[in-house]
Amino acid sequence: MTGTRFTPRDMLARLIAFDTTSRDGNLPLIDFVEAYLADWGIKSLRVDFEAGKKTNLYATIGPEDQGGIVLSGHTDVVPVDGQPWATNPFELTEKDGLLYGRGTCDMKGFLATALALVPDFKAAKLKTPIHLALSCDEEVGCIGVRPLVAYIKEHLPKPKAVIVGEPTLMKVVNAHKGAHTFATEVTGLEAHSSCTHLGVNSILVAGELLSEIGRIASDMRERGDPSGRFNPPYTTVHVGLIEGGTAKNIIPRRCAFKWETRLLPGSDPDEVPTRFNAFARTLEPAMHEVSPETGVRTDRTNVVPGLRPEPDSPAENLALHLAEANGTEAVSYCTEAGLFQEIGIPAIICGPGSIEQAHKPDEFIAISEMEKCETFMRKLIQHCVN
Structure with a gap:
């Protein structure tokens, strides 16, 4: 044919x-x-x-x-x-x-x-x-x-x-590097913005978590790439999307963000999320003092080897x-x-x-x-x- x-x-x-x-x-x-x-x-x-x-x-x-x-x-x-x-x-x-x-x-x-x-x-x-x-x-x-x-x-x-x-x-x-993608959702407690002591601000909690991601990313940069082959020469950690809140005068109940880590071959795929989740657990006691229904949840949504x-x-x-x-x-x-x-x-x-x-x-x-x-x-x- x-x-x-x-x-x-x-x-x-x-x-x-x-x-x-x-x-x-x-x-x-x-x-x-x-x-x-x-x-x-x-x-x-x-x-x-x-x-x-x-x-x-x-x-x-x-x-x-x-x-x-x-x-x-x-x-x-x-x-x-x-x-x-x-x-x-x-x-x-x-x-x-x-x-x-x-x-x-x-x-x-x-x-x-x-x-x-x-x-x-x-x-x-x-x-x-x-x-x-x-x-x-x-x-x-x-x-x-x-x-x-x-x-x-x-x-x-x-x-x-x-x-x-x-x-x-x-x-x-x-x-090439592998990619692990995560979705984090912070559940707070809504209240009038003048009554911050009665609510849990999910956006502020998310800010603490994002700062920890920044610290993890900095540590990965300092560790570097032993093989000397990759550019950038380290495991990267990145936040790509964030959403939360409903109005400026409402303490936000929900804030969610999506993030990823791109791992050097041979890296421990659980190191970054384990450290992140351990930090998240340190934030939850203060949240639970206001409401036991608050918290932080992170799911691994995709893995590309x-x-x-x-x-x-x-x-x-x-x-x-x-x-x-x-x-x-x-x-x-x-x-x-x-x-x-x-x-x-x-x-x-x-x-x-x-x-x-x-x-x-x-x-x-x-x-x-x-x-x-x-x-x-x-x-x-x-x-x-x-």
Whole structure:
């Protein structure tokens, strides 16, 4: 069967035209990719995350009865709300060797290159299969890909290696931090603002907790990164959202905030929350003196495992060869690579574009990066036919 051929640039234009902001889903893009693959005689499998709205797609080019090389990437993008774009974020715009649009570097540039080369993958009569894994809801905590990872573990031949195409300027990354996300809710007691002795001000209690988070973050900075590989060179602690109160003259009953820690590989995942919760317990006796129904509750809402270095793993050796690189790097952002590693599949990160352009207005990827990615994948073809 013969379908429509696309250049990587033209395929990127098609992918960018789909608004796959995480909150809205990715089905139109998946429909397009599924039909495109079918036109080339390639079957694909959907593994839903949220039926009727968000799904993952997995396809194999080459022998279906053995594990091969997975090219993995997410289809969702972050919102453009409130960002001052100079161009339409969902229309590919070329200027001075750069391609602008939401998701160009994070990370539809990688997916576009892989999809554009599907006819070449198929024509090569691969001995080692190339698998395409397109996932959803990566941008909200690498949650959408988890059903796909579980399905691969339970039902498919174990892949030899996974290459996650997050933007690394086509450098080979063998380690990234893990992320633990927390939601803290302070329950106080409402009263008239003139009667502070009769209420428990949840916002003031939250302020004490936020100060403790600041102290923990400072201690993590001082401890540093023994490996010397990460930037910033320490475990980070960050607060991203806070809400509370109803009016200036009401002692607020509720204040809630969401925070995270991004851990260096090998760090104790319970150290930060244990210290935070111990401090919270010291605040509660004074709260309980006013009302026993007050208190502080913290839940761990998501965990994205870090990627541990595995020197000389099949994934690392392959990526170094394909990228013609002499060494590996480490990054501070998270990917699905750690999830694959958890089920025993060696994983590496290597993709076009710079993470510094991600999530910003006027996001772009350089055409030269797309070209480097294409060269990388054409070398992968040669590897898989031998």
